[in-house]
Amino acid sequence: MNNVIYKPVNAGIHVVVFRTILKKEKSNNPKKIHQGKCKSVKKVIAEKTLDGWEAAHAWSNQFLV
Known part of the structure; x- marks a missing residue:
């Protein structure tokens, strides 16, 4: 299962997509x-900084499977 964290930064929104296993x-x-x-492990699978929330949501939606 993939999870997404959105962090506002100076250049826009930094998105981190990680898989929890x-x-x-x-x-x-x-x-x-x-x-x-059993222990939970987070593996980062993608990171990107985008200009706006719409772009950040659109980019991260492809990883939410």
Whole structure:
């Protein structure tokens, strides 16, 4: 799942698109190797600074899948 953050900056609006995934870590205990903990990982997939809100929304909508 993709998420978007909009940040107003001097040159316009900076948009960061990131994907949030759950990553399972292996347990250190050999007897419980399959009982790893899940942790949320954010991976940035796109960044851009745009002039206006309309442009920022239009650009980021292509990543919201």
